[in-house]
Amino acid sequence: xxxxxxxxxxxxxxxxxxxxxxxxxxxxxxxxxxxxxxxxxxxxxxxxxxxxxxxxxxxxxxxxxxxxxxxxxxxxxxxxxxxxxxxxxxxxxxxxxxxxxxxxxxxxxxxxxxxxxxxxxxxxxxxxxxxxxxxxxxxxxxxxxxxxxxxxxxxxxxxxxxxxxxxxxxxxxxxxxxxxxxxxxxxxxxxxxxxxxxxxxxxxxxxxxxxxxxxxxxxxxxxxxxxxxxxxxxxxxxxxxxxxxxxxxxxxxxxxxxxxxxxxxxxxxxxxxxxxxxxxxxxxxxxxxxxxxxxxxxxxxx
Amino acid sequence: xxxxxxxxxxxxxxxxxxxxxxxxxxxxxxxxxxxxxxxxxxxxxxxxxxxxxxxxxxxxxxxxxxxxxxxxxxxxxxxxxxxxxxxxxxxxxxxxxxxxxxxxxxxxxxxxxxxxxxxxxxxxxxxxxxxxxxxxxxxxxxxxxxxxxxxxxxxxxxxxxxxxxxxxxxxxxxxxxxxxxxxxxxxxxxxxxxxxxxxxxxxxxxxxxxxxxxxxxxxxxxxxxxxxxxxxxxxxxxxxxxxxxxxxxxxxxxxxxx
Ligand SMILES: Nc1ncnc2c1ncn2[C@@H]1O[C@H](COP(=O)(O)OP(=O)(O)OP(=O)(O)O)[C@@H](O)[C@H]1O
Ligand SMILES: [Mg+2]
Numbered sequence: 001x002x003x004x005x006x007x008x009x010x011x012x013x014x015x016x017x018x019x020x021x022x023x024x025x026x027x028x029x030x031x032x033x034x035x036x037x038x039x040x041x042x043x044x045x046x047x048x049x050x051x052x053x054x055x056x057x058x059x060x061x062x063x064x065x066x067x068x069x070x071x072x073x074x075x076x077x078x079x080x081x082x083x084x085x086x087x088x089x090x091x092x093x094x095x096x097x098x099x100x101x102x103x104x105x106x107x108x109x110x111x112x113x114x115x116x117x118x119x120x121x122x123x124x125x126x127x128x129x130x131x132x133x134x135x136x137x138x139x140x141x142x143x144x145x146x147x148x149x150x151x152x153x154x155x156x157x158x159x160x161x162x163x164x165x166x167x168x169x170x171x172x173x174x175x176x177x178x179x180x181x182x183x184x185x186x187x188x189x190x191x192x193x194x195x196x197x198x199x200x201x202x203x204x205x206x207x208x209x210x211x212x213x214x215x216x217x218x219x220x221x222x223x224x225x226x227x228x229x230x231x232x233x234x235x236x237x238x239x240x241x242x243x244x245x246x247x248x249x250x251x252x253x254x255x256x257x258x259x260x261x262x263x264x265x266x267x268x269x270x271x272x273x274x275x276x277x278x279x280x281x282x283x284x285x286x287x288x289x290x291x292x293x294x295x296x297x298x299x300x301x302x
Numbered sequence: 303x304x305x306x307x308x309x310x311x312x313x314x315x316x317x318x319x320x321x322x323x324x325x326x327x328x329x330x331x332x333x334x335x336x337x338x339x340x341x342x343x344x345x346x347x348x349x350x351x352x353x354x355x356x357x358x359x360x361x362x363x364x365x366x367x368x369x370x371x372x373x374x375x376x377x378x379x380x381x382x383x384x385x386x387x388x389x390x391x392x393x394x395x396x397x398x399x400x401x402x403x404x405x406x407x408x409x410x411x412x413x414x415x416x417x418x419x420x421x422x423x424x425x426x427x428x429x430x431x432x433x434x435x436x437x438x439x440x441x442x443x444x445x446x447x448x449x450x451x452x453x454x455x456x457x458x459x460x461x462x463x464x465x466x467x468x469x470x471x472x473x474x475x476x477x478x479x480x481x482x483x484x485x486x487x488x489x490x491x492x493x494x495x496x497x498x499x500x501x502x503x504x505x506x507x508x509x510x511x512x513x514x515x516x517x518x519x520x521x522x523x524x525x526x527x528x529x530x531x532x533x534x535x536x537x538x539x540x541x542x543x544x545x546x547x548x549x550x551x552x553x554x555x556x557x558x559x560x
Binding site for chain 1: 367368369382383385386388390392394395396405406408409410437438439440453457
């Protein structure tokens with residue numbers, strides 16, 4: 001028996017009692033407001049500013065103790081006070097600002113070039129299986145090759161010039177960026193592409209509206225690593241390519257310290273390099289990554 | 303036993319979906335997942351597909367949606383591109399609820415101002431008018447399913463394929479969505495192929511219930527459901543037919559035990 005009409009209760013009594021009211025009630029349950037985790041200034045200070053400050057203070061304390069114990073002669077290990085004085089002098093006579101500006105602008109230009117080249121390379125490798133097979137291993141190999149190794153070659157090709165510096169920076173950063181983009185593409189769930197196809201998007205439309213946005217987290221990881229490699233390569237290049245005709249960057253400042261055997265200037269330069277690295281990370285990449293992950297619900301909030 | 307098509311579009315109209323002798327094997331040497339499936343869905347007809355887990359329901363739906371090609375046989379669909387609701391909500395996580403719906407409209411070439419308005423309207427249809435700016439991860443499972451339903455409706459197709467769309471929902475939410483689905487189906491005269499494990503749900507919704515066997519997937523029986531809509535899932539009419547179909551389903555599954 002397929003259907004049994006005698007069991008069919010008259011129309012009207014079978015109408016489900018559920019209605020818009022039930023639905024509204026369910027929605028209210030669904031969206032029960034989570035009390036917004038507002039972060040007070042005080043909590044931010046306690047949780048993310050205080051720990052590094054405490055750690056740094058401890059580090060300086062140990063340094064001072066080692067200095068007082070005269071483990072090394074003073075010219076090799078000056079005390080924190082001396083270094084702080086040199087740091088202030090370097091800042092006051094404008095050398096710090098000049099070196100930071102020179103290096104950061106070189107880093108920015110080099111990174112921008114790497115961004116364009118690395119992205120194009122990544123896209124090309126993604127779209128051509130042949131290119132991926134041919135270039136892939138070399139690109140991955142380059143990623144683990146310290147780019148200082150390119151400095152002698154770059155100097156022979158371009159003498160002591162900005163071109164030599166940028167060559168080293170590009171060779172350091174491009175592979176990371178290209179590989180990051182490829183990793184991003186590889187991690188895109190196949191389901192997303194099927195969604196694009198079901199919706200009737202054209203192949204370019206699927207790349208533009210589905211593949212690229214889906215690959216963004218992996219790509220950002222590549223950019224972050226690319227910047228780290230660009231910055232390291234830049235310091236290595238600046239350290240070696242000292243020339244009066246070139247602008248004086250942080251690496252060159254470091255080299256001056258070495259030539260003058262002025263350890264306090266060496267430590268000052270290292271501190272400046274570190275500060276720039278931390279600042280770029282905290283001001284550019286961390287917020288960018290946080291935003292991308294947050295919109296996708298990929299953060300655990302820790 | 304009855305095994306006839308009772309589509310509202312009449313039996314002479316060109317079918318909305320037609321699968322003829324469709325077979326699918328994934329491994330060349332492996333067993334056939336689908337073997338000679340024939341299924342015809344009339345325009346405006348609501349068909350539910352029942353079968354044990356792994357019997358090939360999703361595979362069949364993907365073939366109808368044009369995502370895969372059958373190893374043998376032919377699939378023809380009246381619409382250019384049938385709308386498909388996947389077994390998962392499959393929303394794009396970087397887009398808001400409205401953005402997900404709008405992408406379907408954009409793919410159809412709808413202009414930007416119309417897109418906004420239409421996405422808003424469709425989200426109100428699934429009763430999510432107030433949530434259009436939320437991202438998928440900020441929505442509950444049931445709300446995500448409803449956004450996916452709105453997106454499928456935004457495709458504007460006359461054929462709607464749904465793969466266990468309400469499997470993960472609580473009974474009350476599911477009742478509400480059943481009601482909404484039947485309302486939209488009645489208003490827009492869609493042909494619907496609805497996959498489910500739930501026999502009562504199938505009888506609650508469908509004009510025709512189709513039972514598939516496992517390994518290989520074949521269509522073994524059909525029932526037409528002549529109860530008037532709207533029906534309540536707990537009504538005796540639905541219950542009686544569901545009991546009969548469940549008995550058949552048990553028989554189908556226990557066949558594999560020997
Ligand atoms: N891409 C694939 N490659 C190999 N085997 C597959 C593939 N997709 C599905 N199968 C197999 O085909 C069979 C049917 O799968 P399908 O997803 O269609 O089942 P289903 O009826 O939708 O099950 P459920 O109700 O659990 O969703 C399963 O045995 C599965 O292992
Ligand atoms: Mg399935």
